[in-house]
Amino acid sequence: MKVGCGGDGGSSTEEVPTDYKALSAYLLKQNGIPVIADVTASSSVQEHYQEWLAAGISVVTANKGIFAGCENKYQSLLTAAKEGQCRLLHETTVGAGLPTLGTLESLKASSHDIHTVEGILSGTLAFVLGQVAGGKTSLSQAVKEAKELGYTEPDPRDDLNGMDVARKAVILARLAGMKGVELSGMTIESLVPESLRSCSVDEFMAKLSEHDKSMADRVAKVEEAGGRLHYAAKVDVKEQKVEVGMLSCEASHPFNNAGPDNMVAITTNFYTRPLVIQGAGAGGEVTATGVLADILQCANQP
Numbered sequence: 001m002k003v004g005c006g007g008d009g010g011s012s013t014e015e016v017p018t019d020y021k022a023l024s025a026y027l028l029k030q031n032g033i034p035v036i037a038d039v040t041a042s043s044s045v046q047e048h049y050q051e052w053l054a055a056g057i058s059v060v061t062a063n064k065g066i067f068a069g070c071e072n073k074y075q076s077l078l079t080a081a082k083e084g085q086c087r088l089l090h091e092t093t094v095g096a097g098l099p100t101l102g103t104l105e106s107l108k109a110s111s112h113d114i115h116t117v118e119g120i121l122s123g124t125l126a127f128v129l130g131q132v133a134g135g136k137t138s139l140s141q142a143v144k145e146a147k148e149l150g151y152t153e154p155d156p157r158d159d160l161n162g163m164d165v166a167r168k169a170v171i172l173a174r175l176a177g178m179k180g181v182e183l184s185g186m187t188i189e190s191l192v193p194e195s196l197r198s199c200s201v202d203e204f205m206a207k208l209s210e211h212d213k214s215m216a217d218r219v220a221k222v223e224e225a226g227g228r229l230h231y232a233a234k235v236d237v238k239e240q241k242v243e244v245g246m247l248s249c250e251a252s253h254p255f256n257n258a259g260p261d262n263m264v265a266i267t268t269n270f271y272t273r274p275l276v277i278q279g280a281g282a283g284g285e286v287t288a289t290g291v292l293a294d295i296l297q298c299a300n301q302p
């Protein structure tokens, strides 16, 4: 963390490690509603959620890890928020600025039985697969652009290996009411070439072009058969199943109308034709609006 010093408005800065205890103590001393917003991808920040919530500090976060991690830990966060009488809001962990989790919560609260939640949950993969479709761009170029546009995780392999989609599917499954869903029990198809799985991000970006042809061949094969590739997720509450992976969709499939967007289709006992939420599912600006909406909720409905 960089801290400004000097009473002149901060003419110099020094780098100091974040003192999370001092931060929470400071917040609790202020008049008003204490909220901490975490927009990192850091697990070390998430380790403090429990103590913040227990102390009555609301947490707003775009950081997915803990919500898709061990179910017991996730449940203890919910308990801490209840006991601390504060909010734990993470709308942006699934569709960036799209109102996905809020919609699911409000459907549940208004007596809908959630049957399935499915769709395209990765802005990066929607963009990349859209770019490589029809041979428009190479895989490596599409990933480079997605990174530059701010769609990817800090390490784009977390998107390409399906892990980002799998985490979102776990979050949706838990919110939809499924129990016992863990990432470890899922089969997750990875688009990261085996040889590039453990190198640095820079090396991965530099060497990805060696794999452009195999991706182009895969796309061409599906398209020759009249299909289109999407990376999709399906949470089936009735069947108690969570699936993620590449899907070859025939021309009439609704996913083909999503363009570079995310698309989440929710089927319930009342919405037998699914309720569909569609829009940009990644990018700094839309994510910031989602984080802001959560902060405002903490302020307006503490």
Ligand SMILES: NC(=O)C1=CN([C@@H]2O[C@H](COP(=O)(O)OP(=O)(O)OC[C@H]3O[C@@H](n4cnc5c(N)ncnc54)[C@H](OP(=O)(O)O)[C@@H]3O)[C@@H](O)[C@H]2O)C=CC1
Binding pocket: 001, 018, 039, 040, 041, 042, 044, 045, 062, 063, 064, 092, 093, 094, 095, 096, 123, 150, 151, 152, 153, 154, 281, 282, 283, 284, 287
């Ligand atoms: N980009 C998107 O479209 C979306 C992102 N998210 C989530 O938002 C989070 C951030 O993503 P994104 O903005 O793309 O990633 P970036 O890598 O662009 O930004 C992460 C920022 O967090 C800072 N950071 C990392 N660790 C710490 C720490 N311990 N304390 C303080 N700051 C820290 C980094 O600083 P430094 O560079 O100095 O290390 C960096 O500025 C991720 O969890 C991601 O999953 C969610 C929805 C959409």
Ligand SMILES: N[C@@H](CC=O)C(=O)O
Binding pocket: 092, 093, 094, 095, 096, 121, 122, 123, 124, 125, 151, 152, 153, 159, 164, 281, 282, 283
């Ligand atoms: N990297 C993610 C960002 C949002 O969660 C994505 O591509 O969807």
